[in-house]
Amino acid sequence: MIALVDANSFYVSCERVFDPRLEGRPVAVLSNNDGCVISRSAECKALGVEMGTPYFKLRDRAKALGLVFRSSNYELYGDLSARIVQTLGTFTPDVEQYSIDEAFLHLSLPADTDWDALGAEIRARVLRWTGIPCGVGFAPTRTLAKIANHIGKRRPGGVFAMPADPEPLLTKLPVEEVWGVGRRLAERMRRAGVRDAWTLATRPPEFFRRHRFAVTVERTALELRGVPATDADPIDRENPQSINVSRMFGRPATELADLEEALAAHASAAAEKLRKAGSVAAGANVYVQECAPPGTGGWTDANWWTPFLSATVAFPAPTAATPAILAAIRPAAARLFVAGRRYRRSGVLLCGIEPAGGAADLFAGDPAETKEAKLSAALDAVNAKFGRGTVFLAASGTKRPWRMKRDLLSPCPTTRWSDVLVAKC
DNA sequence: TCTGGGGTCCTAGGACCC
DNA sequence: TCTGGGGTCCTAGGACCC
Numbered sequence: 001m002i003a004l005v006d007a008n009s010f011y012v013s014c015e016r017v018f019d020p021r022l023e024g025r026p027v028a029v030l031s032n033n034d035g036c037v038i039s040r041s042a043e044c045k046a047l048g049v050e051m052g053t054p055y056f057k058l059r060d061r062a063k064a065l066g067l068v069f070r071s072s073n074y075e076l077y078g079d080l081s082a083r084i085v086q087t088l089g090t091f092t093p094d095v096e097q098y099s100i101d102e103a104f105l106h107l108s109l110p111a112d113t114d115w116d117a118l119g120a121e122i123r124a125r126v127l128r129w130t131g132i133p134c135g136v137g138f139a140p141t142r143t144l145a146k147i148a149n150h151i152g153k154r155r156p157g158g159v160f161a162m163p164a165d166p167e168p169l170l171t172k173l174p175v176e177e178v179w180g181v182g183r184r185l186a187e188r189m190r191r192a193g194v195r196d197a198w199t200l201a202t203r204p205p206e207f208f209r210r211h212r213f214a215v216t217v218e219r220t221a222l223e224l225r226g227v228p229a230t231d232a233d234p235i236d237r238e239n240p241q242s243i244n245v246s247r248m249f250g251r252p253a254t255e256l257a258d259l260e261e262a263l264a265a266h267a268s269a270a271a272e273k274l275r276k277a278g279s280v281a282a283g284a285n286v287y288v289q290e291c292a293p294p295g296t297g298g299w300t301d302a303n304w305w306t307p308f309l310s311a312t313v314a315f316p317a318p319t320a321a322t323p324a325i326l327a328a329i330r331p332a333a334a335r336l337f338v339a340g341r342r343y344r345r346s347g348v349l350l351c352g353i354e355p356a357g358g359a360a361d362l363f364a365g366d367p368a369e370t371k372e373a374k375l376s377a378a379l380d381a382v383n384a385k386f387g388r389g390t391v392f393l394a395a396s397g398t399k400r401p402w403r404m405k406r407d408l409l410s411p412c413p414t415t416r417w418s419d420v421l422v423a424k425c
Numbered sequence: 426t427c428t429g430g431g432g433t434c435c436t437a438g439g440a441c442c443c
Numbered sequence: 444t445c446t447g448g449g450g451t452c453c454t455a456g457g458a459c460c461c
Contacts, residue, residue, distance in 0.1 A: 031429035
């Protein structure tokens with residue numbers, strides 16, 4: 001049996017753990033740059049605030065509605081997420097973290113186990129040990145467990161176990177609510193006569209080939225019938241295949257120096273993640289996104305998205321050293337920059353990632369490479385001890401006018417000594 | 426004025442090899 | 444006038460997830 005444990009309104013719940021005044025109030029957590037709503041409390045959802053609503057559209061009404069906003073605080077959420085996974089590890093050694101707020105538990109228990117009781121115990125322990133409320137869904141496959149979890153969240157106990165015969169439930173479930181079926185696929189499926197999950201589950205293999213669906217769709221259908229068909233671990237967090245760091249500019253960038261500094265900062269952050277994974281990268285994709293052309297009346301739903309412009313860079317040798325990576329990507333910024341244009345976002349995607357000490361070690365004899373590696377290690381050590389960003393390469397800039405806005409940031413009481421809560425008695 | 430960030434997988438098509 | 448067959452690897456683009 002698989003249990004999917006999923007935190008309720010995770011980011012908002014994290015904020016509430018250390019600020020109980022937020023309990024019972026409509027709360028929303030904003031994306032980076034205080035851009036739009038990415039997590040909502042139940043009270044906030046009840047007010048009709050949709051996911052992805054831009055902050056500036058809500059700010060004026062916030063007072064009247066009693067809405068409370070927080071900037072996203074990933075340091076806090078990441079730490080509480082780790083604590084939840086740790087807690088879940090007391091139920092089974094086989095915990096598969098799927099995202100920051102959900103995990104699959106692989107359970108080897110008798111078929112007549114009281115799943116409702118077990119689910120209630122999991123919820124109670126996670127709530128007591130971390131302060132985060134969650135829902136639990138039980139089923140023989142991940143896809144069915146997702147559905148069970150959704151049903152559970154609508155029940156008072158927050159727990160639901162998929163019955164042996166899921167047909168009545170799946171017949172009532174619109175196909176777009178199935179895990180792995182997005183907007184586009186749902187559209188194609190409807191045209192092919194598939195409107196509910198049970199119809200999808202029971203189509204024969206020829207059906208999927210005739211309509212040119214990818215094999216992933218066939219796997220989803222199998223999973224809906226209770227036949228496991230997804231990978232043991234869909235995302236291997238210890239060994240990423242690519243590492244991406246990108247940010248919107250706090251205000252549009254118009255100077256080459258802004259672009260260069262932002263890209264250097266993103267590349268430095270990406271390199272740090274790379275070293276943490278114990279890996280090296282063979283190259284990078286450096287990209288920028290322009291603001292909408294002038295005269296289009298600002299951002300509307302139709303034009304707020306513009307294409308990315310990118311340049312691919314191959315490193316002289318696979319590396320994780322910040323100076324080597326910065327030197328390699330530096331010319332890319334100049335290639336992408338056109339004077340007079342306004343840029344809204346920039347990013348660096350490291351690719352060709354492999355474990356350090358593999359074939360890349362052929363080049364480890366290079367003294368320059370070794371020196372840079374040592375320097376990067378020292379950088380990481382200093383920043384780990386004295387806080388992120390204590391030491392950085394000057395290429396990232398010191399003024400950082402392009403930095404993002406986080407005006408409503410909460411403290412980090414679990415990861416910074418200076419932010420630890422103080423009790424007076 | 427102001428709309429996030431980070432991943433994965435699959436497929437088709439081109440380049441290249443023998 | 445007439446020129447095979449079977450592979451692999453890489454990349455871009457499209458889809459999905461949270």
